Amino acid sequence: MTDKKNQVSRRQFLNYTLTGVGGFMGAALVAPMVGFAVDPLLKGEKDTDFVYVMDENEITNEPQRKTFKVDQVDGWYESQVDRTAWVFRDENGEILALSPVCTHLGCTVDWNSREEFSNEFFCPCHDGRYDKNGVNIADTPPTEPLHAYEYKVEDGKLYLGKAKSRKEA
């Protein structure tokens, strides 16, 4: 054992090489499948096209519910899906297009739907509330403001892109 040169015994040598080769074969076997399974993470997010929603001069200070269609590619399944936005101008005259998806657990919020919460967005699932700008009201379940669609205005027409979180904004 305590040889001057710390020699590797035949048994140790076989142990190391067999474990190494075995480990390599195991890894080579499993690696493709892991990649296969996590492919959705590798693909990352897609850009969305901007879609015409309404004319700029129709936008009011009161939120209007607008639906529009976007092309969606879901793996091998391509379809057109409906999107909804609450579009209005805020106090500063800025255009705001809010997503109706509750930031608590994803139910659909409605504008001004409850007498007791007038001029608010209200979520019926767990009584989540947001003020007119879509900012969540303290002590109700939602944890962040309603997401806002990216938008652009060209030739007096409003186009909407992707709904993005405004947490850091």
Added chain:
Amino acid sequence: MLHKLYDWIDERLDITPIWRDIADHEVPEHVNPAHHFSAFVYCFGGLTFFVTVIQILSGMFLTMYYVPDIVNAWESVKYLQTQVAHGQIVRGMHHWGASVVIVMIFLHTLRVFFQGAYKKPRELNWVVGVLLFFVMLGLGFTGYLLPWDNKAFFATQVGLEIAESVPYIGGDLKTLLAGDPEIVGAKTLARFFAIHVFFLPAALFALMGAHFIMIRRQGISGPL
């Protein structure tokens, strides 16, 4: 006739000891409801297993008609339930069994907890039991999406939002489960199907094996 067949096999393979190891052991008096009726609480583990067997069998048969495709899934479930002989019963077994199995596993856990049966030397079997419970919840969650009706779709939507709320890894976790960062769709259904009928059952078998081997090794815990 059967006896002869058994003897013929046993003579060659000596299967009696294996058989004895698995099944031939005494039921202690304190776990036998015939002696003390209150011992029925010991049945919940076995009932959990029984319902699990029903789930596995009915699930295997459901896959003969079910297709995990967003265009056809709902129609295939409707067809197997309304047009196939005994379809209503087979789907009903799987549908109700999914809830009953959770109730049974819960009652079994209560018994183990209140009797302190998880204490040394059985700590590891408690850990395996908790993992079994999570696998069962996973089966319930992934199975619920498969009929692809509105209830299934929105329940999954909410379930994925819950996954997304996990700190730091939530977003990736959701993408990994749903198969897409935004869409709950074709890829989600295919994934949930694979997880429901292959991945989780495999984990279930491995854990149940460990659970039962440990029980045979350690025996049932003594009377209170």
